[in-house]
Amino acid sequence: MKSTERLSRRKFLALTGTVTAGVLLAACAAPAPAAAPGSGGEAAAVAVPEATTLVAWFTDRRTINVMTEEEAIPDFEASNSGITVDMQFVPESELQQKLLTAKAAGNAPDLSSIDETFLDTLTKQGVLLPIPEEVIDVKAEMGELNAELYKISVNNAPPAYYGLPNGVFSANLFYNATLLDELGYTPDDIPTRWDDFMVWASDVTEWEGDTLKRSGFAIFGNEGSLAPDVRYHMGGPLEGNQFATKDHVRLADDLGVNSWKFAMDVYDVHKTDSKAEGLNSRERFGFGNAVTLYQWTWFNGVMDTTYTDIDWGLKSPPTMDGNPIYGRRGPDVGFTVTSQNTDNLHAAWTFWRYLVSPAYLSKYCKLRGVQPSLKAMWDDPSFSADAGPRWGAIAVNNRPENTVDEGFSPRELGDIVGRSLASIRDEGDDIASVLQANELAANEFLASNPQWSIITAADYEANPQWLTSIG
Amino acid sequence: MDADGRRKTLIDSDRIRKFCHLYSKDFSGFTCVLKYPYISHNTLHEFWLKFMITENWLPKHTTGRVVLFLAFLFMFGMIWFPILEMFYWSFFVKEPGVFEFAGLSNFQKLFTNDPIFWKSLQVTFSFAVMVVPGVVGLGLLLALAVNTIKSTTIRGIFTVSFFTAYVVPLVAIALVWRYIYLPGKQGLLNVIVDWFGVNPIRWLSTSEWALRSLAILRIWKEAGYAMVLFLAGLQAIPKEFYEAAEVDGANGWRRFRHITIPLLTPMIAFVVVITTLGAFLAFTEVYVITTQDSGGGRGGPNFATNLMAFHIFNTAIAYGHEGYGSAMSAVFFVIMVAVGYGQYRFIRASFEY
Numbered sequence: 001m002k003s004t005e006r007l008s009r010r011k012f013l014a015l016t017g018t019v020t021a022g023v024l025l026a027a028c029a030a031p032a033p034a035a036a037p038g039s040g041g042e043a044a045a046v047a048v049p050e051a052t053t054l055v056a057w058f059t060d061r062r063t064i065n066v067m068t069e070e071e072a073i074p075d076f077e078a079s080n081s082g083i084t085v086d087m088q089f090v091p092e093s094e095l096q097q098k099l100l101t102a103k104a105a106g107n108a109p110d111l112s113s114i115d116e117t118f119l120d121t122l123t124k125q126g127v128l129l130p131i132p133e134e135v136i137d138v139k140a141e142m143g144e145l146n147a148e149l150y151k152i153s154v155n156n157a158p159p160a161y162y163g164l165p166n167g168v169f170s171a172n173l174f175y176n177a178t179l180l181d182e183l184g185y186t187p188d189d190i191p192t193r194w195d196d197f198m199v200w201a202s203d204v205t206e207w208e209g210d211t212l213k214r215s216g217f218a219i220f221g222n223e224g225s226l227a228p229d230v231r232y233h234m235g236g237p238l239e240g241n242q243f244a245t246k247d248h249v250r251l252a253d254d255l256g257v258n259s260w261k262f263a264m265d266v267y268d269v270h271k272t273d274s275k276a277e278g279l280n281s282r283e284r285f286g287f288g289n290a291v292t293l294y295q296w297t298w299f300n301g302v303m304d305t306t307y308t309d310i311d312w313g314l315k316s317p318p319t320m321d322g323n324p325i326y327g328r329r330g331p332d333v334g335f336t337v338t339s340q341n342t343d344n345l346h347a348a349w350t351f352w353r354y355l356v357s358p359a360y361l362s363k364y365c366k367l368r369g370v371q372p373s374l375k376a377m378w379d380d381p382s383f384s385a386d387a388g389p390r391w392g393a394i395a396v397n398n399r400p401e402n403t404v405d406e407g408f409s410p411r412e413l414g415d416i417v418g419r420s421l422a423s424i425r426d427e428g429d430d431i432a433s434v435l436q437a438n439e440l441a442a443n444e445f446l447a448s449n450p451q452w453s454i455i456t457a458a459d460y461e462a463n464p465q466w467l468t469s470i471g
Numbered sequence: 472m473d474a475d476g477r478r479k480t481l482i483d484s485d486r487i488r489k490f491c492h493l494y495s496k497d498f499s500g501f502t503c504v505l506k507y508p509y510i511s512h513n514t515l516h517e518f519w520l521k522f523m524i525t526e527n528w529l530p531k532h533t534t535g536r537v538v539l540f541l542a543f544l545f546m547f548g549m550i551w552f553p554i555l556e557m558f559y560w561s562f563f564v565k566e567p568g569v570f571e572f573a574g575l576s577n578f579q580k581l582f583t584n585d586p587i588f589w590k591s592l593q594v595t596f597s598f599a600v601m602v603v604p605g606v607v608g609l610g611l612l613l614a615l616a617v618n619t620i621k622s623t624t625i626r627g628i629f630t631v632s633f634f635t636a637y638v639v640p641l642v643a644i645a646l647v648w649r650y651i652y653l654p655g656k657q658g659l660l661n662v663i664v665d666w667f668g669v670n671p672i673r674w675l676s677t678s679e680w681a682l683r684s685l686a687i688l689r690i691w692k693e694a695g696y697a698m699v700l701f702l703a704g705l706q707a708i709p710k711e712f713y714e715a716a717e718v719d720g721a722n723g724w725r726r727f728r729h730i731t732i733p734l735l736t737p738m739i740a741f742v743v744v745i746t747t748l749g750a751f752l753a754f755t756e757v758y759v760i761t762t763q764d765s766g767g768g769r770g771g772p773n774f775a776t777n778l779m780a781f782h783i784f785n786t787a788i789a790y791g792h793e794g795y796g797s798a799m800s801a802v803f804f805v806i807m808v809a810v811g812y813g814q815y816r817f818i819r820a821s822f823e824y
Contacts, residue, residue: 009529015540019540020544120567126569210656278654278673279657410791411789411790412790419771422676422771426673
């Protein structure tokens, strides 16, 4: 009996200790390196298996996903026998983490649509594969600015492209054609200068006591877009750029303070919208209670699919003198290849190229409200200034000479800058003080995290052609 | 005291002596602490030696030992290993493409140069101070009310109704609550306060009300669970106590104070501790209810709803500062353990029978 007890205790402890140590070692072991991405040439040389199934992650943009699933993928599969695409949906807020987790587990999707705010992180984490030169000539197909901006060098590797913009978009003035008609106006009657516009918008606004019945110019929730654009209206393409250099943002200068004051005057002076009610301006417009709305054009797809009762159109936003610069434009990034299966690489790049082609982007860009990045589509009549009331203004706005591309910044910087809104609009804090505090925090961030993806005033000074139609 | 002035503790010294003799052969470097009939008063040594006498706790049957081993493995792998790894990472700069040893610099930054962390801690404590009394008070009130219902069926209907709020996922009802909290006259709550002549409140858009709004939501959600627990506790109290007290002339309040509360104290302690921990770990309310559209932005306005769990998520996951986020988590972990332990000891000391 005693020897049995002795053996059991000893064996038990020895076994526990051994297994625990084994678990520890296994958990601390470095993950297996991801399959090395082949260059375009190598991928082409790899024998394509009989049938390849690609897993493609798309973020939760209902309008685009329905089109992709019902039209685009069947078209692609019909033209590329042997390749099938398994489309899976991932909420955008979870995409970055899911991609990182999937990569660590060795089962990353073959392709994934990402947001531009993820591009830097995912590239550094080795999730995204570099785009082979054989697949796309970025400079020839997307222009010099994109070729310069999206070339990334990670961990001392040669610079390469990991994600590209499908297109660019900007803020436009949405108008409710039915309400305009009822009020006796046409879209052409909408003033193009801010001072005239605010008078007109006040005239068409209707209040019932403290309740806003009809907004003449709805901006609630979009003040953070309006203020930086008004900064351009006031300061021009160089001074208006809030990023002076890649490690310095200017929020609290006179232009910054005045542009925020302009936005707050919409509520406090002109009273064309209400901040007390807290009703989001997009909803107010979608429910038919706003004559005009200041909004980025990704809202086009939502209007077409959700608020189908509204007869709406687009106009370029007012400016101080009625002429461009209309404000900022920003990229819509984009599709990436993330495959860890070398057998799938050829098929993955084939599908990627389809997604970045006129065949797909002609549908995608319409739903997304972006002006295509591919030069081959710039002369497409359906994306021209004559493409009707729901597109013409987009084509005009997104010309290099009419808006300024500031590039994009990571979420953390956006959150720092975005703190201004709640303080100024909801808390009623002093505009200059708020902007100074946030400028300090933003510059602290930039000092330790200079952003390659931001296009600054200094960049435009060095490359003035980027502000012209040639760029 | 022994000859060396150490306090003596007799713990079955014969068996321990045999153990030390046995194990000193098999583990090199293992020092047998038992040189004397009595060992020194050292809690860790006592625990270790008691632990090593495995017949005290090790199941005698092989199946039991295997199950215990698997449970130990699970506990280590799923609970202790992540915690240890969190402490490990807190000494590193761990960001996309960067993983290097940073020593104490994360903690230095945390304690000297991160006002948002301390603001979040203060917000979290404020949130817990609002939620815990609300959940306990409302839960107890509901339990007392439901306990008076004699019909089992009716009591069951009320119990299920109040408990439903707890089981419904917060994400599912978030949209409803965002409309309840609309700042203008459209919001349901503002319609109600308007009946009492109060002006519309901007529930989620002002620092003053944003955290209170989340606290109201949490109390609404958790009170049903507390009610169920208290109801079980109330029904376990023997009716004879109340009858005897009634015979002695005790009124309702005295019966509640001298019978119900003391006998319900263990349950109250449990509810307080789990509600506090839950409040400290609250995340979904901030993530789902507070958005840019609702006025404040996530965690806002001005960090008024920036609860610690959300702040750590933002820092480590959204922004990618995993090392710094781990340092925050480590400090918060220690604080939570201290708070939970303190609560438990304080309430346990108040047991009355």
